[in-house]
Amino acid sequence: MDGYYIWTVGCQMNKADSERLESALGQMGLAPRPSPKEADVIVLNSCVVRQSAEDRVVGMMTSLKPLKQRNQDKVVALMGCMVGPKTDDLEKRFPYVDVFMQPQQYQPLIDLLGERMDIDTEGCIGPLVARPDVATYIPIIHGCDKFCTFCIIPYRRGREVSRPVAEIVREAEMLVERGVKEVTLLGQNVDSYGHDLPDEHDLGDLLTAVNDVSRA
Template sequence: MRFYIKTFGCQMNERDSEKVEAILEENGWQKSDDPKTADLLIVNSCAVREKAENKIYSEIGRLRFKNRKAKIVAMGCVAQFAYDRLSKVADIVIGTNTIDEFCRIAKDYSVEGVFIKDKMEEPDHIFPHVKSVVSFVDIMYGCDNFCTYCIVPYTRGREISRKKEAIIDEIKELVDNGTKEVVLLGQNVNSYGKSLGYNFVDLLYEVNKIEGLKRIRFTTSHPKDFSKELIYAIRDLDKLCEHVHLPFQAGSNRILKLMRRKYTIEEYLEKVFLLKSEVKNCSITTDIIVGFPTETENDFEKTLEVVKTVEYDTSFSFKYSPRRFTKAAEMEGQIEEDKKLKRLNILQQLQAEITQKKLKEYEGKIVEVLIEGKSKKGDKLYGRNRQNIVVNVDFRDNIKAGDCLRVKITKALKHSLIGEPI
């Protein structure tokens, strides 16, 4: 039996798809890159924006046209709340908290139906991984923040932290199977452990002790929970990479309050400045929303000022998209689409200039690169430096995935670097 899987969305979705892939392969299924040859067609959906949500329906239609004999599985965030609609176009609908149902599907191809639960019943369960140099590890599920624009608490449920013992055991097993870097995942990793009396910084110190592990990353951080202790951990722990993803979303305090972000831009910048002073060569990336309800030109200019002040290595910026269940969707003062697009273009042009300047500064420098595999750029290998920037290096017989190299950067591209091993 063969399966094909298409994934939309964030690292959490990527990890969920990996769980599915590993479950099926452990039960004798083979992965196919061609949907025409598959018996099971799986679409893992994202609901963070309307455009992302609509992709699952168009993708299911595309797959159904290519292969009418295969069963179709709709899973992920859209499946969690739009299961009634999806059940009309898919044979199986699986929510974010019922991925374990793939164990049943793997053994019994006749399974059909809708499988939805409000919460993860066994958060400490260790799902299998596909062997890789870099591995995602869930440390918590769900979110309690209820930002007024965000649908995640409704698709992922309330926060549940996994016990540290389960996390450590999972990482040790990964290292034994060749993983060199782990990325700790959560909708808000900084709030990990609140229900356990054990915090995120404590966990980082424990993970840093694991023998054979070379690097640790984490995502995503919420600024309100981004502590001095975490900054000091990034400074002091040798395996913890100098890269932080810290979404600020908007530069206007008025808009931040409407978003229910629970910090001011002054508080945010104070943490960024401390991070920059304590952690040398730290790259900072962010998320930004433009066109939130009632956003004025002055509000937007404040967002641009933050980008100029911080000089993010890169940013992920989006037009505000009304999402069902959220407070912002009901707000007055919705911004016209053409105005949103204009602001987004201005913001992305500014970020492109900053990104290019910062990448150019790497030319001639020597960086540490963890090789992950073959590059799409010709006869090269690729990996990332500690700042999470992709580096392409010339292929050599004595270099393999998992090697940690010193690389001299020879050229900056639009979003990546080229270098020579030394």
């Protein structure tokens, strides 16, 4: 295995998740490929906030079936908001998919590839960060506690969990060292940042800390 293809649908949070998965795959020695046909590992990062987005994912998943049938060694993975805690229905619907991953849960795919490639993933994979670019994203809080009647996010991404300030600052520093000039802080509900942290930091504290990161 030497190449991967990731197809992302939906919001900036999904884009950030895909970039972190790319970081893991790159550390395992895999390189991006321009199309599913040329990739050994194919990942679809799904969104179900709108029916049109879900329909696009289903269409793409269906188109991958012939590729998998022709080459059983290809790894096909579905991640993102389409994947809930239980995957029985998805497994029946898409039996040719090798692994299903809920949002931010990359380990099932990493473990599978580690076994197939005979790689010690604990030893070769370090921090997962966004792709170095002029502008990129840093998720600061995952999930949502609002449970709006029209929204599936709390049931797919879970309850709100804030990342520690020091962890976010360190990621920003790493990105600046790699040439990033602009960082967008992401979350389903960024105003809630910090309410679950033991040291009572809030969004203002985080913005002050990130603002102090030295610019390249």
